[in-house]
Amino acid sequence: MQPIGMSQPGDNTLTCAQLDEQIAEARADAGHWAERDQSLMTRNTVIAIVGPPMLIDLSREEQIKHRSALDRAERLEYLKRRNACAS
Numbered sequence: 263m264q265p266i267g268m269s270q271p272g273d274n275t276l277t278c279a280q281l282d283e284q285i286a287e288a289r290a291d292a293g294h295w296a297e298r299d300q301s302l303m304t305r306n307t308v309i310a311i312v313g314p315p316m317l318i319d320l321s322r323e324e325q326i327k328h329r330s331a332l333d334r335a336e337r338l339e340y341l342k343r344r345n346a347c348a349s
Contacts, residue, residue, distance in 0.1 A: 265326050265327050265329075265330035266288065266291065266327070266330045266331050266333075266334045267330075267334070268330070268333045268334055268336075268337045269337050273337070273338070273341060274341070276338075276341065278342065278345060278347035278348065281338050281341055281342045281345070281347060282342075282347075284334075284338050285335050285338045285339060285342070288331050288332070288334040288335035288338060289331070289335050291327070291331040291334075292328050292331035292332045292335065295324045295325075295327040295328035295331060296324075296328050298324045
């Protein structure tokens with residue numbers, strides 16, 4: 263899976279309800295990737311303790327995906343404010 267684009271075609275035509283749905287999805291994705299990142303960071307620590315220290319960060323991809331989902335949610339929140347949608 264590629265990181266989510268901050269803005270996507272058609273964003274400017276989304277209704278307030280659609281923006282709410284997209285924001286919820288982006289936040290759920292961000293939560294998923296944050297949990298995966300934490301799990302991998304824990305595993306990285308265990309690898310370093312059990313064996314010789316390794317300089318690999320298995321969580322980098324998850325961090326990028328987490329940040330991209332948060333950026334997407336922020337962009338959608340901006341559109342929601344711009345469109346004067348109710349919170």
